[in-house]
Amino acid sequence: MTFDLDTIRRTNPLSATIGGRIALTRNGGEWLGLCPFHQEKTPSFTVNEAKGFYHCFGCGAHGDVISFIADYHSLDFRAACRLLGGESEDSAATPHQSQGREPVATTPDPYADLTAADSGTREIAAGQAVRCWNPKRPDRPWVTYRPSLVFPYRDKDGGLIGYVLRIDLADGRKITPQIRHARLPDGTHAWTHWAFDRPRALYNLPELAAHPGHQVLVVEGEKAAEAARRLFAGLPLAVTCWPGGGKAARHADWSVLQGRSVVLWGDADQPGEEAMLGWHDRQELWHDGVAQLCHMAGAKTIRFIPWDHDKPAGWDAADAECGGMMADELLAWLSARVRNWQAPMPAPATTMPQEEAAPYAADAEIPLPPYDGPEIPLHEHASDRSADAPPFRILGFNKGLYYYYPRASQQVVALSAAAHSKAHLLTLAPLAYWAQHHPGRNGFDLDAAADALINAAHRVGLFTADRLRGRGAWRDNYEDGRARIVVHTGPVAYIDGRAYDPAVVTGEYVYEASPALTLKPSEPAGTAEANRLVQICKRLCWENSLSGDLLAGWCVIALICGVLAWRPHIWITGPAQAGKSTVLKDIIGRVVGFFALYMDGKTTEAGIRQLLGSDARPVILDEAESEDQAAAQRMQQILDLARVSSSGGTVVKGSTAGKPITYTLRACFCFSSINTAVSHYADETRISKLVLRKNDAPEADKHYRQLTDDIDSWFTPDYAAPMLARSIAHIEVLLKNAETFKTAAARILHSRRAADQIGTMLAGLYLCYSTKAISVEDAEAWIKERDWHDHTALGAVGDETRLLERLATRRLRVPTAAGIREVTVGQAIMAVHGNPDSYGDWAAELGANGFRLDGDHVLIANNASPLKKLLEGTPWAADWLRPLRMLPGAEAAPNTYFSPGLRSRATRLPVKLLGMENESEAVKGADPASASRSAISA
Structure with a gap:
């Protein structure tokens, strides 16, 4: 088959053919444009009609109209000729050949000899x-x-x-x-x-191959890729691009992305958008972009960042880094805009089938999670009532800082008076805004703009950090005072079932954008569907069947922990193979998983606090063991954090900048371990222990298989959203029932703290049975039927009593007729109190350790080295005076002599607090040896 190449070239003028596919402008005797074969922002591609060739001074591309069509459309020589209208002929001679004219040969390959x-x-x-x-x-x-x-x-x-x-x-x-x-x-x-061989390798290919589980961020150009790698270092995110520029993506090998989650981020301009999503040329021929190429390669999910018209033309990751954007700020910006890309037709049969990912695994929160809200930009959403609203809000001032909320980043910016520079003001609004409102010679009048901002902030008033709200469910008010529930998922705030840009949610509180939590708006779950949660929880093997009810109730209320007046915590415990992993991963993980933070026992209090920030989310802490002193101390700090979170308290921490950092905590905690680390009364009253036991029944394996089959069948990936919607739809009833259950529990258990702890969980449990309000009488009847000692701190003693027990069980070495023996401090006090004349040596030993008998009272030194050593590693190490003074009958004693070198003020306690007044009579008249034997045998 041959072609008349002269006719093809003559009937397809070079400038017209190329100009139909890329934009060309006249440049003297040539045409100039952006090269379609590599990435560039300034044109280096020239077309010389007179000489009949094009040439790119950037990548070296060169040829005639046929080679351009072949390279541009990825065609071979013959297909390019056919596309240009060349008449194909049989191998027989053509009229031209019959006249002795040979077909024109193709252009020699300049790389043939390399x-x-x-x-x-x-x-x-x-x-x-x-x-x-x-x-x-x-x-x-x-x-x-x-x-x-x-x-x-x-x-x-x-x-x-x-x-x-x-x-x-x-x-x-x-x-x-x-x-x-x-x-x-x-x-x-x-x-x-010499351009790389086709199909060309992707940039950063070794890292892509080494981390097949990482999400892939595809950007436009190597400079942007390197900037994104630096910004997102440490995240499970691989960054790549392709060589040759926007129109050369089709020459790259995208097969490495088979089965992977991909996010596409092109430059902020039309070529960038076309490179990622595809385009029609001037002849209305469609060209695949990166999205289509990834789809054909078998990518599991494909998402893209739409062109942000508010950014300068060509803006990319390198520009973001150069502009001072921090990683978390850029991540929030991307997450707020990421959209799902849908293929226009079914994937080819060669693509890899999509595997159903585990939606609630501990690492499910990837750097750029899917966005399932409106598919149009949020600032164009119908619920945005102020399409022409200013690009930022002025929040106020506090201690020399001025606070602003840009709609672009949706994160609060704090500037000192001196920091109102041009660069910082451009983070609040684009240059055109400042030029319009404060015109000046160099773009805008910076001094006038800063003056207007600072004075406006003064008029707004004080701004405090407790007005910031992160992700989670929150109770809020409309501007007219009506109550509302805001479910903030990061890039979207849902109010009354409608999606809003967080920047336009006005009111007392400010909702900052964050990485997205995967939440699909859903209709509320029906009662039968909700009750399945209770059925599953009760089928586990518990020490007390009430634990299944409380687990179900906790799962319901944990999703809305930011709305609650009290946040109860639970501790899943039990021996190995008892089912703790099933509870955490298969039940809690599927019901509250998309809202929860998952961590293991090595996590620190500071890490949890900083990850939570201003969020109201459940915290799941697995392997919360206390194997050694360091682990016990770390766990106690986390328990202290949970204690504050119960009532929604505020933690204030200092910073290296000299500015306090405030955290208002509203999280429901779930701990899991074989052994519990709860040892203080304040923690016991806030944490319900749900104890599993190992199922040793003959049909235990069959029972477990049936349970997991039902969990898989009932707790689908779509189960959590309807459950959350049910809680939101009936929030007023749920909160009212929580107060009713608290009232009923307080009457029966005679403990307000115990009532707070179980009342809210019972309200969540009741919502799985009914959406109606419960009466106090019915709540009392339900509570009376059950034994609550395993799930409340009804039998727990206060920390002051525990301190006294700790002191009384301290062992001393005392002289007896049989030699030196060990007795406890309590036993020594008993003996000396009953017969002080016979136990002078024992009294001296007590004095050396900070104890002294005074009639029917015992004095305990307020400051004594032996006591300090005894209490090392306990909550009372630095202060045992305050809790001792809380004991009944305690009073201050003046400066007292205890032992040579030990004189201190003291706390006087009745001996009867040790429970020994009757026992002391039994040792009266006994010699120290017999008393010692009696005490030791006791």
């Missing part, structure tokens, strides 16, 4: 002079570059393929050639202008 060669140890660095051979310029093939940036491309095993260089030209343009090490026709080796 052979790829190993570069060895020769590598290129930025700023280093690089001498390159360009086979498309036979007249002057050698050129020396000094690249400002160098980007190596490697195969999946790390072998060097070649480099993309960034060359900054004197006229402000740049070129980004691909170069490879090659053996030249004369046998020498050199770096060569």
Whole structure:
């Protein structure tokens, strides 16, 4: 098959054919445009109609109209000729041939005589002079570059393929050639202008291959990729791009993304959007973008960042980094805008089938989670009542800082008076806004703008950190005072079932954007569906069946912990193989998983506090053991945090900047371990222990299989959203029932703290049975039927009594007729109190340790080294005076002599607090030896 190439070239003018596919502008005797074969922002692609060829000074692309069509549409020579209207002929002679004219041959391949060669140890660095051979310029093939940036491309095993260089030209343009090490026709080796073999490797390919579980962020250009890698270092996120520019994505090998989650982020301009999502050329031919290519490669999920028209043209990750954007700020910006991409047709049969991911695994919160809200930009959503609202809100001032809420970033910005610089003001609003409102010579009048902002902040008034609210469910009010529930998922705030941009939710509180929690708006679950949670929880093997009820109630209320007046905590405990993992992963993980924070026992209090920030979310802490003193201390700090969170208290921490950081905690905690670390009364009254036992029944395995089958069948990925919607839809009834159950429990248990602890969980449990309000009488009847000692601190003693027990059980070495023996402090006090004349040596030993008998009272030193040593590692190590004074009958005693070298003020306690007044009579008249034996045997 042959073609009349002259006719093809003559009937397809070069400038018209190329101009139908890319934008060209007249530049003297040539046409100039952006090269379609590599990425560039300043044009270096020229079309010379008179000479009949195009040439790119950036990547070296060169040829006639046929080679352009072949490269642009990824066609072979014959297909390109057919597309241009060339008449195909049989191998028989054509009229031209019969006249003795041979078909015109194709353009010789300038790379035919080149052979790829190993570069060895020769590598290129930025700023280093690089001498390159360009086979498309036979007249002057050698050129020396000094690249400002160098980007190596490697195969999946790390072998060097070649480099993309960034060359900054004197006229402000740049070129980004691909170069490879090659053996030249004369046998020498050199770096060569030679595009990588197709399909071309993706940038950063070894990291992509090494972390197949990481989400992939695809950006446009190597400079942007490197900036994104630096910004998101440490996150489970692999960053890549492709060589050759926007229109060259089709030449890359995307198969490495098979089965992976992909997010596409193009430059903020039309070419960037087209490169990612595809485009029609001027002849209405469709060209696939990166999204379609990833889809054909079998990517599991594909999401994209829409073009943000508020950003400067071409804005990308490198510009974000240069502008001072921090990682968390950029992550929030991306998460607020990420959208799902849907293929226009079913995937080809060759694509990898999508596997159903475990939606509530501990690492399910990936850097750029899916967005399931409105598919149009939020600032254009119908619920945004102020389309022409200013680009930021002025929140007020506090202690020399001025607070603003930009709609673009949706995160509060705090500026000192001196920090109202041009760069910082541009983070609040684009340059056009400032130029319009405060015109000046250099864009805008900075002093006038800063003055207006500061004075406006003064008029607004004080702003405090407790007005900030993160993700979770919150109780709030409309501007007219009506109550409302706000469910904040990060990029979206749901109010009355409608999605709002957090920046336009006005009122007393400010909702900051955060990485998205995956939440699909849903209809409320029905009662039968909700009751399945109770059925599953009760089928576990518990020490007390009431634990299943409380677990179900906790799962319901944990989702709305920010709304509650009291947040109860639970501790799942039991021996190995008892089912703790089933509770955490298969029940709690599926019912509250998309809202919860998952951590293990090595997590610190500071880590939890900083991750929570201003969020109201459940915290799941697995392996919360206290194997050694360091682990016990770390766990006690977390328990202290949970204690504060119960009532929604505020924690204030200092910072290196000298400014206090405030945390208002509203989290429901769930701990899990074999052994519990709860030892203080204040913790026992806030944490319900739910104890599992190992099922040793003959049909235990069958029971477990049936249970897990029902969990898989009932607790689908869509189960949690309807359960949350049920709680929100009936929130007033739920909160009213919580107060009713608290009232009923307080009457029966005679403990307000115990009532607070179980009342809210019982309200959550009751919502699984009914959406109606319960009466106090019915609540009392339900509570009376059950034994609550296993789930409340009804039998627990206060910390002051525990301190006295700790002191009384301290062991002393005392003299007896049989020699030196050990007795407890309590036993020694008993003996000395009953017969002080016979126990002078024992009294001396007590005095040396900070104890002294005074009639029917015992004095305990307020400051004594032996006591301090005894109480090391306990909550009373620094202060045992205050809790001792809380005991009944305690009173202060003046400066008292205890022992040589030990004189101190003291606390006087009745001996009867030790429960020994009757026992002391039994040892009266006994000799120290017999008393000692009696005490020890006791």
